[in-house]
Amino acid sequence: MVQCSRVVKVGFIVNPIAGMGGRVGLKGTDGEAYKTALERGAEPVSPRRAVEFLNHVSSKCFEIYSAPGIMGADEVSESVHRDRLAMIVGSTRKGASTTREDTVRIAGEMKRLVDILVFVGGDGTARDIHEAVDGELPVLGVPSGVKMYSSVFAVNPRAAAELLVRFINGETVIEEREVVDVDEHAFRLDRVSLRIYGYVKTPVYHGLLQSSKSVYAGMDEELNKEAIAEYIVETMEHGTPYILGPGSTVKAVCSKLGVSCTLLGVDVVLNGGVVVKDAWEKHLLEILDTYGTAKLVVTPIGGQGFLFGRGNQQLSPRVLSLIGRSNVIVVATESKIRQLKELLIDTGDPAVDKMLEGYYKVVVGYGRYRVVKAVSYV
Structure with a gap:
């Protein structure tokens, strides 16, 4: 007892x-x-x-x-x-x-x-x-x-x-x-x-609470985003849909393509054009069913480090499991990534969380990467 x-x-x-x-x-x-x-x-x-x-x-x-x-x-x-x-x-x-x-x-x-x-x-x-x-x-x-x-x-x-x-x-x-x-x-x-x-x-208690969101601004920050976007656009595969998560770092890709996207929503581009604007889970599942695959470009939340589970729940466990970890492209500016010891995952499905864990090559500039580990608390 x-x-x-x-x-x-x-x-x-x-x-x-x-x-x-x-x-x-x-x-x-x-x-x-x-x-x-x-x-x-x-x-x-x-x-x-x-x-x-x-x-x-x-x-x-x-x-x-x-x-x-x-x-x-x-x-x-x-x-x-x-x-x-x-x-x-x-x-x-x-x-x-x-x-x-x-x-x-x-x-x-x-x-x-x-x-x-x-x-x-x-x-x-x-x-x-x-x-x-x-x-x-x-x-x-x-x-x-x-x-x-x-x-x-x-x-x-x-x-x-x-x-x-x-x-x-x-x-x-x-x-x-x-x-x-x-x-x-x-x-x-x-x-x-x-x-x-x-x-x-x-x-x-150490490691159990999240931090507050941080916002980054300034000319260097914007130039960094532009360099990241240029690299992503130049390496895009023809015929493959790209799902673009929320955030200004990701949506700089849309500016580089010359198309209109949402800043805080999820959009889908294909061969340089927008095919779905402000998509939700239903739309993303339809895209994956139609094309059989997709690349996903996401950025962690500044200060917090969440890659999934905060502000991008359109990327549901079902959507993420169909996309697969190998098709996830993580982008972040130098100032954002320097403040993060690790990336965090909280999709609501422990099995999907575990699938998404591991080391990611985070794009931090034109052809430049930093390797950062993504973890979930299980």
């Missing part, structure tokens, strides 16, 4: 719609985007990520104070820790969709009851938790959104589970970490408007 020196009270809140817009190209699920996501056939992401997190928590020295129904209690009941549920906190309107007001209210009730609050969602959910908790207790994010630029998130659900165990065992330090979000309306219009909304206390 496990002997516990103390039993940690864990608050648990799930945003059930977080991340649904990713695979269908909506770059978020705020407001009306949720309805559009449903129309495009999007499926829930957070409940699965929540259960994955719970099932990997190896400690028994905790009890769960959960939000009701699909906001937490349902996921707890599906997990191996269903017997850890000590209390359901708060309520939601019967038969109604959950709202951010539910998150804020329930988190506010929890902060008087628990030792740490774990939430499953994205940057918008992190903002709601920050508003409710106001620095009064530690907060840990299980990543399940689309962007997740805040530094309160673990690398993936399994890393979040280990981090919670480390917290329970008294092995973490508490730091103030940034809550960052973008204007989703501007984001869908290809404009990045980042803002720091505040800080929350977060348990930290």
Whole structure:
């Protein structure tokens, strides 16, 4: 029988719609985007990520104070820790969709009851938790959104589970970490408007938390992107579709080709022309079915190092498994790659994560490379 020196009270809140817009190209699920996501056939992401997190928590020295129904209690009941549920906190309107007001209210009730609050969602959910908790207790994010630029998130659900165990065992330090979000309306219009909304206390243990997103600018940066783009265009294979991931480093390829692409979406070019603009999973699967193969050009998120799983969920596990690791071309400017010790992968499918691991020759200039290792936390 496990002997516990103390039993940690864990608050648990799930945003059930977080991340649904990713695979269908909506770059978020705020407001009306949720309805559009449903129309495009999007499926829930957070409940699965929540259960994955719970099932990997190896400690028994905790009890769960959960939000009701699909906001937490349902996921707890599906997990191996269903017997850890000590209390359901708060309520939601019967038969109604959950709202951010539910998150804020329930988190506010929890902060008087628990030792740490774990939430499953994205940057918008992190903002709601920050508003409710106001620095009064530690907060840990299980990543399940689309962007997740805040530094309160673990690398993936399994890393979040280990981090919670480390917290329970008294092995973490508490730091103030940034809550960052973008204007989703501007984001869908290809404009990045980042803002720091505040800080929350977060348990930290080496290698388990992600960093905040960094933005790089300047004339040297733009010249570096142009050199990378020129090299990619000159080495493109005729008759092969090229899937271009989000980000200005990748989309410099479109400028070099003289075609119009999205900055923050996924586009497909073939023989110098655009065949799909702002593609989502469905379109990418159709391209792969039609042509049998494709090259994928991606760049890691600055500061964080995520290659897959942040802001490019259109590149779903199914799409990535069909493309294959050998057809992935990674590009990054010198200033971006110098700040990254490794590249990170969190597709939502551990088998695909493992397939994509390994060393990549990252294109950092015209015909110039740096070899960087890509890892996932399993």
